[in-house]
Amino acid sequence: MFRQISHHLEDRNLLRIVWRFNPDSPIQDFNLCTVTYGTASAPWLANRVIKDLAQSHAESHPDASTILSKRV
Template identity: 50%
Template structure:
């Protein structure tokens, strides 16, 4: 994500959306005790959410039965986890304005505005 300065906050003729988010703590986790959850389905003041306005792409994964059936055809099978892949896909500067967040380290600090620069979990496009 990148921090926005005061001149970046008001962009004429540009759509802007502040993405609600919250922290989830899991004390028992050895690797990730804290993770951030973004809510692309939260409705804004006009009754629409970010997910309501995003284009839904085609289903690219086959049905589970077909996937499992292929395991019986080959001698070797390779699997992978692509969860980290989304953090590598950059969105354009214009589209990152639809993924803004407010953040501060503690209640005494002023709010800072940030734009998320990668595909974000919790949105339809992810």
């Protein structure tokens, strides 16, 4: 589930990993594009996305929106 939630493009530079595979290799930058499972904010972000989707689609899916809004 967490890998399906993308970070905004402008936030990806803030979520950078600087890595080298061994002391002789060049340093490489990796940007995180999706929410990483195991970080402290991951469960909150997942719940926030579900609530936002429930609110955004309330007119087209009122029953699902009500259930998700109350139970998540």
